[in-house]
Amino acid sequence: MKKALGTAVWVAVAIAGATALAKIAVYRGEALSATWFVIAAGCCYLVAYRLYSAFLAAKVLALDDTRATPAERLDDGRDFVPTHKWVLFGHHFAAIAGPGPLVGPTLAAQFGYLPGTLWLIAGCAFAGCVQDFIILFCSIRRDGKTLGEMARDEVSKRGGFIAQIAVLAIMVILLAVVALVVVNALKSSPWATFTLAMTIPIAMLLGVYLRFLRPGRVLEASAIGVALVVLVVVAGQWVADSPAWAQVFTLSGAALAFAIMIYGFAASALPVWLLLAPRDYLSAFIKAGAIFSLAAGILIVRPDVHMPALTRFVDGTGPVFAGKVFPFCFITIACGAISGFHSLISSGTTPKMIQREGHARFIGYGAMLLESFVGVMAMVAACAMTPGVYFSINSPPAVVGAAADAATATISSWGYPVDAATMAGLAHAVGEQTLFNRTGGAPSLAVGMAQIFSSTIGGEKLMSIWYHFAIMFEALFILTVLDAGTRVGRFMIHELGSRVWKPFGRTAWTPGVLVSSALIVGGWGYFLYQGVLDPLGGINSLWPLFGISNQLLAAVALVVATTILLKMGRLRWIWVTLLPMAWLVTITMTASWQKIFDRSPRMGFLSAANGMAAQIADGKIPTAKIAETQRLIFNQRLDAAVTAVFAVMILVLLAEAVVQWTAILSKRREAVLRESPYVRTRWAAGAEGD
Amino acid sequence: MRTTLAGRLVRIRKSAARLWLGIREWSGDAAYERYQKAHARRGGGAAQLSRRDFYLAQLERRYSRVSRCC
Numbered sequence: 019m020k021k022a023l024g025t026a027v028w029v030a031v032a033i034a035g036a037t038a039l040a041k042i043a044v045y046r047g048e049a050l051s052a053t054w055f056v057i058a059a060g061c062c063y064l065v066a067y068r069l070y071s072a073f074l075a076a077k078v079l080a081l082d083d084t085r086a087t088p089a090e091r092l093d094d095g096r097d098f099v100p101t102h103k104w105v106l107f108g109h110h111f112a113a114i115a116g117p118g119p120l121v122g123p124t125l126a127a128q129f130g131y132l133p134g135t136l137w138l139i140a141g142c143a144f145a146g147c148v149q150d151f152i153i154l155f156c157s158i159r160r161d162g163k164t165l166g167e168m169a170r171d172e173v174s175k176r177g178g179f180i181a182q183i184a185v186l187a188i189m190v191i192l193l194a195v196v197a198l199v200v201v202n203a204l205k206s207s208p209w210a211t212f213t214l215a216m217t218i219p220i221a222m223l224l225g226v227y228l229r230f231l232r233p234g235r236v237l238e239a240s241a242i243g244v245a246l247v248v249l250v251v252v253a254g255q256w257v258a259d260s261p262a263w264a265q266v267f268t269l270s271g272a273a274l275a276f277a278i279m280i281y282g283f284a285a286s287a288l289p290v291w292l293l294l295a296p297r298d299y300l301s302a303f304i305k306a307g308a309i310f311s312l313a314a315g316i317l318i319v320r321p322d323v324h325m326p327a328l329t330r331f332v333d334g335t336g337p338v339f340a341g342k343v344f345p346f347c348f349i350t351i352a353c354g355a356i357s358g359f360h361s362l363i364s365s366g367t368t369p370k371m372i373q374r375e376g377h378a379r380f381i382g383y384g385a386m387l388l389e390s391f392v393g394v395m396a397m398v399a400a401c402a403m404t405p406g407v408y409f410s411i412n413s414p415p416a417v418v419g420a421a422a423d424a425a426t427a428t429i430s431s432w433g434y435p436v437d438a439a440t441m442a443g444l445a446h447a448v449g450e451q452t453l454f455n456r457t458g459g460a461p462s463l464a465v466g467m468a469q470i471f472s473s474t475i476g477g478e479k480l481m482s483i484w485y486h487f488a489i490m491f492e493a494l495f496i497l498t499v500l501d502a503g504t505r506v507g508r509f510m511i512h513e514l515g516s517r518v519w520k521p522f523g524r525t526a527w528t529p530g531v532l533v534s535s536a537l538i539v540g541g542w543g544y545f546l547y548q549g550v551l552d553p554l555g556g557i558n559s560l561w562p563l564f565g566i567s568n569q570l571l572a573a574v575a576l577v578v579a580t581t582i583l584l585k586m587g588r589l590r591w592i593w594v595t596l597l598p599m600a601w602l603v604t605i606t607m608t609a610s611w612q613k614i615f616d617r618s619p620r621m622g623f624l625s626a627a628n629g630m631a632a633q634i635a636d637g638k639i640p641t642a643k644i645a646e647t648q649r650l651i652f653n654q655r656l657d658a659a660v661t662a663v664f665a666v667m668i669l670v671l672l673a674e675a676v677v678q679w680t681a682i683l684s685k686r687r688e689a690v691l692r693e694s695p696y697v698r699t700r701w702a703a704g705a706e707g708d
Numbered sequence: 709m710r711t712t713l714a715g716r717l718v719r720i721r722k723s724a725a726r727l728w729l730g731i732r733e734w735s736g737d738a739a740y741e742r743y744q745k746a747h748a749r750r751g752g753g754a755a756q757l758s759r760r761d762f763y764l765a766q767l768e769r770r771y772s773r774v775s776r777c778c
Contacts, residue, residue, distance in 0.1 A: 095746025097769065101733070108734040118778040164773075185774075192778050234763035236737040295767045298776070299735070353778055362774040502776040509772050525772070568778065 028068060035061025039139075042327070043132060049322035052398045055131075056316065059139055059394040063387045066143035071383040074148065078583065078591040079155050081375040086699040088161045089371050098162070101371040103380055109371070111385040112302050113363045114150070115309070117196055117496045118353025118568075119393035121459035124466075125561060126350040127400040127408065128338040130328040133347045134397055141348070141355025142390035145598035149572055151382030152579040152595060153361045157369035158378060159693045165365045169578050171692040172585065174674045180667050181574050182510075185362065187664070188567040189507045190538070192359070193282070194545030195564040196496045198556050201274045201546070202458030203489050208267035209254040209449055209482075210489045211274070215267070216250040217297065217494055218281070224296035236299055243300040244307075247494075251487050258449060271550040278500070279543040285501030286508050286535040294501045301498040308467075308491040312395050315470040325401035325408065330432065337413035337429075338457070339558045340620040341612065345605035349565035354393025356598070358571025360386065374699070399466030400459075406436025407444065407453075411462040414555035415455045425454050449482030457555040460496075464488035507538035548653045551646075554620065559613075559657055566609050566661060570668050573602040577675045584679055585689040603668060610665040614658045623658035627651045739766060 038058035170178020516523025549556025576599035616622030681687035
């Protein structure tokens with residue numbers, strides 16, 4: 019009876035999910051309630067977790083709860099710590115949830131809500147969650163080894179080296195693009211710039227509190243910090259209203275780029291307790307609060323989605339970024355569906371803290387489902403704006419024109435009506451001078467969030483506070499990724515440098531710290547500055563580059579997972595990793611090829627460079643602009659080279675893996691698994707954590 | 709009736725305590741207590757770190773590897 023009831027409930031969930039999916043897929047009216055998106059995503063995730071993750075756990079991986087995890091065997095109270103599964107779920111989710119699932123879907127909304135939403139749901143169920151879950155499992159069975167170590171041990175030494183280089187290269191591009199999102203959000207906005215600037219002394223104050231006054235009392239310090247941050251968000255309005263102070267905090271894109279580089283260098287070189295760690299604590303609480311508030315706001319307000327299911331820009335002529343829906347929707351969505359970066363978390367801290375192998379399903383697969391849900395919420399927030407407003411905010415001046423009238427005329431001519439008065443009214447409501455040409459995704463997401471929040475609490479009066487709270491939330495946790503990433507990048511440079519000169523490997527040696535910090539900041543800072551100078555707004559070239567590199571790392575992780583499954587004798591189930599890997603290789607290769615060689619200058623890096631070179635040769639560029647144009651040409655060629663290097667790396671790793679797979683399948687090579695030996699757990703059934 | 713109410717209150721208190729502990733564990737607030745317990749379980753062979761030293765050592769470890777994603 020109980021079983022029949024359970025089956026009936028799951029059948030009902032599946033029918034509800036299928037109905038909602040069908041509704042969002044076939045509806046072609048003026049506006050569609052966001053409730054359909056929540057039902058479609060929620061039900062699909064539940065069914066995927068109930069069926070597909072159970073299949074992966076039982077048949078493919080054969081999770082064994084009698085086997086002691088590294089957290090139990092090596093428990094030292096520091097790195098290896100058996101942790102309650104809900105607490106570890108929170109840790110893991112906080113680590114994997116970054117700006118990607120918010121910004122990616124917001125940008126991909128230029129194709130309409132349908133392609134992005136379908137990929138968010140299907141991509142996470144069949145690719146992203148699978149990657150996170152299987153890599154977590156593989157790392158648990160190897161005492162918490164990293165992806166690079168597993169690639170070296172299970173694929174080849176070259177594979178391990180490629181994975182290591184790929185991580186460093188991706189880190190550089192990732193940090194540049196997230197920094198560019200912050201620059202675009204803060205540009206010419208004294209309120210937002212003041213608020214974010216104030217989080218630095220607040221973080222340092224907390225650092226001193228946690229280091230000297232109340233060591234390790236994270237909750238106390240975070241409560242103080244959150245209160246101060248709310249205060250500065252409100253105080254930002256006074257700064258914006260004061261002509262003298264507003265002038266101080268009104269910065270150009272280039273000035274903001276240099277300020278962020280200086281910040282990144284300081285966060286990397288200063289003691290970690292002073293700036294990086296307290297900012298991370300602050301960011302974790304605000305991130306959790308903002309995400310839950312957005313979910314609650316969407317459920318309460320149930321806004322209408324005004325963006326059509328498909329826009330005319332599926333043909334690749336979109337103003338936000340160039341490229342057709344295939345492959346660029348998948349490249350742009352990135353982290354909300356599958357993120358290679360997650361494999362670094364799944365093979366980092368989490369496997370060392372997991373109490374039982376069985377928890378890997380809930381933590382690895384489940385946390386990624388939640389991340390994808392964040393992506394769906396961002397899609398809803400972006401599509402709840404009218405398309406005219408969305409394109410006014412996200413289109414660069416080089417495409418739609420810098421003046422309000424020109425921009426609205428261009429956007430209206432595409433069939434998405436908008437007028438300058440509407441945009442001026444919206445900018446006034448959110449406390450900004452203008453909302454035109456605010457590319458990067460963060461401002462439009464903040465407008466969407468502010469509309470949802472103000473419909474719940476405060477109405478029009480609090481719209482500007484909510485907008486700047488949303489900007490602060492996005493910028494705060496982007497900077498957390500930036501400073502933590504810069505520091506990890508510094509450590510990678512130390513390690514690579516030590517292969518050339520041993521003393522460089524000492525991470526506390528001041529000259530080494532300064533040189534390695536300068537190198538990593540110089541790397542991402544160059545791409546950031548290039549993005550700021552780019553007449554198309556930078557996002558057009560940098561976000562696809564980031565998407566390609568991130569999906570490339572996911573392909574690396576899936577190559578490693580496929581190899582391990584093969585060695586485990588799971589040939590029958592090899593498609594669970596092989597198919598998503600093949601899909602990722604297809605989209606990354608197609609996107610790389612198009613970004614390098616496409617004949618459209620908006621799309622192809624080489625075409626853009628050659629076009630500008632021809633203009634110089636024909637004397638069409640004024641003498642005063644020649645140096646700047648030559649710099650742009652160099653940047654386009656550099657982007658082409660970086661994309662090509664990414665593509666070659668994945669092809670080399672794939673070739674290595676295919677050689678290995680063929681040798682194993684033809685029995686020419688023994689399938690040697692590098693798992694830790696089986697040790698029976700000392701915890702009986704029903705122990706803590708269940 | 710009173711017993712039921714008292715029982716409910718006890719259950720609520722226990723749930724609240726569990727939630728609070730979960731938040732402390734998640735945020736890292738309870739990390740030192742956990743370390744102390746692990747140290748005691750191992751028989752306390754090596755010298756136990758002070759709360760401050762443990763906090764600093766923990767930060768150094770956490771931020772020397774990828775701890776935040778995109």
